[in-house]
Amino acid sequence: MELKTSAVAKRLGVSTKTVQRWVKKYNIPCTKNEAGHYVFTNEAIEQLEKYKFLGIDEEEKEHAEWEEVEQRLNELERKIDQKADDVVSFQLLQHRREIEEMLQYIQQLEQRIAHLEHQQKTTIVHEQPKQKRRGMISFFL
Template sequence: MTLLKTKDISDRLDVNPTTVQRWTKFFGIEHNTNEHGHYVYKEQQIATFAYIQKQLQEGKKMKDIAFNGQTKRRAAVRIPSVPKEQYEAKLEKVLVQVNDLEEKLSTKADDIVSYQLLKHRSELDEMVSLIEQLEKRLEAMDEKMSQHLAAAVNEQPRETTFPNKVRQGPWRAIMKLFSFA
């Protein structure tokens, strides 16, 4: 008995090797795998692939092709269904895990927000203390300036003014007119 690789069948039918693999899966065609994991077929299965190719060339859809009196395609591998109770129990377990994760995520988010608020609060406290220090320094500087100004005023000689003294000169009349004198 001769075993043929996917490539050998695709060459004989003049189709792409992936087409042969797709037909194998869709129609559940028996095959073996070699040591490299490649599909290998028996010589007699070429007729099955040729039949599929002929039906497709006639315009039939893959789901409408029947073998040996079948009206529907054969399922490649039927996976047994899980009992409803087992499915519901597993689903309930998953939902509980999802709820736990959501709660942990919410707690983590709250912790992060609390940490950020504490950090902002400490930064604000630092800024307030810095502002208080600056206020004290400004008050000290203001006090020193007041003292310097007072000392400067005390040191300057006073000019004596004579309030009754009237300016003399040709412009005296004009000055009186405008009330400058």
């Protein structure tokens, strides 16, 4: 019995491209028809079945590799998110520290202003107003 690539692929549960890759990779003995398509004998199909059951087929291997890549990407995204959170937390703490320092400086300035105002008031109170000298003429007026 001779089968075409699509029938063999369906029988093995893989894609036609995978069957074509296996034929080239494992040098499976099969012929080509007039249209250039592979024609498989029972012997060739048995060999393909052996190769399929020996290990993971190429599609599964590619799928497993993609899963690993996707897992690594997810892990990297998680690490990036964590790093971004850490950076934002650090920045918030730094801004808070700066704000607290500014508030402390403002309080010092307010105290200094209050002290200077108090000093100014006490100096004004302690100063006695100068008595005007009256001239002789204004004395008689």
